[in-house]
Amino acid sequence: MNDAVVWLTIFILSVFVGIEVISKVSSTLHTPLMSGANAIHGIILLGAILVTGTTDNTVALVVGLVAIVLAAVNMVGGFVVTDRMLQMFVRRKKKPVVSEGAAK
Amino acid sequence: MTATPTWVQLVYLACAVCFILALKGLSGPRTARTGNLVGAGAAVVACAVPFFYRPNGVEHLHHVPLILGAIVIGTVGGVVGARRVQMTQMPQMVALFNGVGGGAAALVALLELHEKVGLVAAGSEVSWFVLAATAFTIFVGSVSFAGSVVTFAKLQELMTSAPVTFPGLALGFGVGLVAGVGLGTQLVLDPSVGVGVVLCLVGLVFGLLLVLPVGGADVPIVISLLNAFTGLTVAAGGYVLENVVLLVAGTLVGASGTFLTMLMARAMGRSVANILFGALKGGSTLGAGVASDRPVKSANPEDVAIMLGYADRVIIVPGYGLAVAQAQHALRELVDVLSERGTEVDYAIHPVAGRMPGHMNVLLAEAQVPYEQLKEMDDINGEFKDADVVLVVGANDVVNPAAKTTPGAPIYGMPILNADEARQVVFMKRSMRPGFAGIENELLFEENTTLLFGDAKDSMSKLLNAVKAL
Numbered sequence A: 001m002n003d004a005v006v007w008l009t010i011f012i013l014s015v016f017v018g019i020e021v022i023s024k025v026s027s028t029l030h031t032p033l034m035s036g037a038n039a040i041h042g043i044i045l046l047g048a049i050l051v052t053g054t055t056d057n058t059v060a061l062v063v064g065l066v067a068i069v070l071a072a073v074n075m076v077g078g079f080v081v082t083d084r085m086l087q088m089f090v091r092r093k094k095k096p097v098v099s100e101g102a103a104k
Numbered sequence B: 001m002t003a004t005p006t007w008v009q010l011v012y013l014a015c016a017v018c019f020i021l022a023l024k025g026l027s028g029p030r031t032a033r034t035g036n037l038v039g040a041g042a043a044v045v046a047c048a049v050p051f052f053y054r055p056n057g058v059e060h061l062h063h064v065p066l067i068l069g070a071i072v073i074g075t076v077g078g079v080v081g082a083r084r085v086q087m088t089q090m091p092q093m094v095a096l097f098n099g100v101g102g103g104a105a106a107l108v109a110l111l112e113l114h115e116k117v118g119l120v121a122a123g124s125e126v127s128w129f130v131l132a133a134t135a136f137t138i139f140v141g142s143v144s145f146a147g148s149v150v151t152f153a154k155l156q157e158l159m160t161s162a163p164v165t166f167p168g169l170a171l172g173f174g175v176g177l178v179a180g181v182g183l184g185t186q187l188v189l190d191p192s193v194g195v196g197v198v199l200c201l202v203g204l205v206f207g208l209l210l211v212l213p214v215g216g217a218d219v220p221i222v223i224s225l226l227n228a229f230t231g232l233t234v235a236a237g238g239y240v241l242e243n244v245v246l247l248v249a250g251t252l253v254g255a256s257g258t259f260l261t262m263l264m265a266r267a268m269g270r271s272v273a274n275i276l277f278g279a280l281k282g283g284s285t286l287g288a289g290v291a292s293d294r295p296v297k298s299a300n301p302e303d304v305a306i307m308l309g310y311a312d313r314v315i316i317v318p319g320y321g322l323a324v325a326q327a328q329h330a331l332r333e334l335v336d337v338l339s340e341r342g343t344e345v346d347y348a349i350h351p352v353a354g355r356m357p358g359h360m361n362v363l364l365a366e367a368q369v370p371y372e373q374l375k376e377m378d379d380i381n382g383e384f385k386d387a388d389v390v391l392v393v394g395a396n397d398v399v400n401p402a403a404k405t406t407p408g409a410p411i412y413g414m415p416i417l418n419a420d421e422a423r424q425v426v427f428m429k430r431s432m433r434p435g436f437a438g439i440e441n442e443l444l445f446e447e448n449t450t451l452l453f454g455d456a457k458d459s460m461s462k463l464l465n466a467v468k469a470l
Helices: A003-022 A029-054 A058-090 B006-026 B031-052 B063-085 B086-120 B128-155 B168-189 B193-211 B214-240 B242-268 B272-277 B300-308 B319-322 B328-340 B361-365 B377-386 B456-469
Strands: B313-318 B344-349 B373-376 B389-395 B424-429 B451-454
Touching: A003 B006, A003 B214, A003 B456, A029 B006, A029 B031, A029 B063, A029 B086, A029 B214, A029 B242, A029 B361, A058 B063, A058 B086, A058 B361, B006 B031, B006 B242, B006 B456, B031 B214, B063 B086, B063 B242, B063 B361, B086 B193, B086 B214, B086 B319, B086 B361, B128 B168, B128 B193, B128 B214, B128 B377, B168 B214, B193 B214, B214 B242, B214 B272, B242 B272, B242 B319, B242 B344, B300 B328, B300 B373, B300 B389, B300 B424, B300 B451, B300 B456, B313 B328, B313 B361, B313 B377, B319 B456, B328 B344, B328 B361, B344 B361, B373 B377, B424 B456, B451 B456
Parallel strands: B313 B344, B313 B389, B344 B373, B389 B424, B424 B451
Antiparallel strands: none
16 A cells, blocks of 8 residues: 555544544533544644744744644643533532433 | 654554544543543643654754743643633633634644745655645635634624625635635645745635624534534644644544534534525524514513422523523522422423533533433423423523424524423513524413513522522
8 A cells, every 4th residue: 555545544444433433422512522622633733843843944933833832722721621611510419321312 | 654763653543542532432421521631641642752753854853942832832821711711601712722723733734835845846756645635724724713713703792693794705705715726726736835825815714704604503513613624624734744643633523523513403403504504595694683572471580489389390491591690500599499399390401502512511510400400302392291380591592483383484493492382481581682593482472471581690599589488
């Protein structure tokens, strides 16, 4: 397999995994799930670090640093806000029941 | 791919697996918090890796102090924002975080384009597929950024939440799309940073045009869609950078985000295309927002207290207005008092109650309402006909029978809570202003409907005292 096909394979398989893992979510968790997924794409921070750390052009450096700030806001803020939301769900005294509606 | 050491690739693989587990965890109530923490841990590890090897063949990572400084600034900004935000403002916070992520992806792709242009100038071959992915990331990342900023402004009420349309919007939309594809093609044929910057600007304008015509209640669906867009840009960026963790994480978010968007749209009885382009076709005119002066039956808190206090079965329909007034704690107390008196009380939660699907569950969980009392729409809709009183607090569209009876209404086809089947309906409302969708609710004028006007928190505590005094 050539490189492009390897990447395409990873991509296609990830699409199916992405749909499969959340297909049973109950509507109760839509908001935290959206927020958590939002935090995960903050991983672009890794890309921003890589391009910024390998450039020697001043303009590119500045643009890269801006990208790092934005990506860090996305990633860190996203995970913190999701945790805040979920904290409220687990504070319940009684044992949380997995929604039957979701199991259908 | 060849320049990256094997241990780095293995760490990236582990992180990618952790993201899958994170999403899996987030979709179940018991595992959600752990899932989120797994995702956060993987993200931190993945971002730390470049500091410990020689990326892209350079001796070591350059500008490390500046990079760390930028990370600290972003982290502080993110944490402060995430901690300060009120639970009612959650949708716009998610929109904002999503927007900056999309913006970051577009900038990363621009930098990568800059590097590829250098490679081409030096005589190296760059595959057209890589350039196409770069163009995609620049364009869609900009769309996501601009679109998210507009959704933020709409939900934060910095601008009108009604659809904004003007003559030529549809034309501008088409021109933007053609320009985006054209510039992208140009970029593939003859890569240059200048074209990339123009593509970025076109993307920003296109993002504005995409979201401006979307009105009120539909905005959260668009947030979810833009979230999926950003995921796909990150995936494309991962391909360009030959980084497997970006590719997998971005694709996961893109795929699950698209699926989630369709689930949400279905909960509102709409299609995604209808939500995005409904206003363009002139089909939906949401947000008229005019208060009606037709006669209604209003009552004082004492009357309502008697209705509630001597009912056997009460169903509460909470809406966004409840949360805005911060009345959910008083409501929970009222329910506790009623339960002690022997009344059977449940909350009927519409899938899109609040401003985002599942938002109301978060808001009520914050007020420590027991999970067992929250009933999903399908489970409780058959019980309304046996209810003595339905108390609608700060909700409107989710009980509007027009969704069933008026084919022309913007919310027609949206599944609603059958509050109209109950013996008595009590609306706690601030005014006669229509709901988020901007249409009048016939239920308000029915014979068995009573209105309790006033601020939800104020009315709720008066009602609570009146019930206690019974």
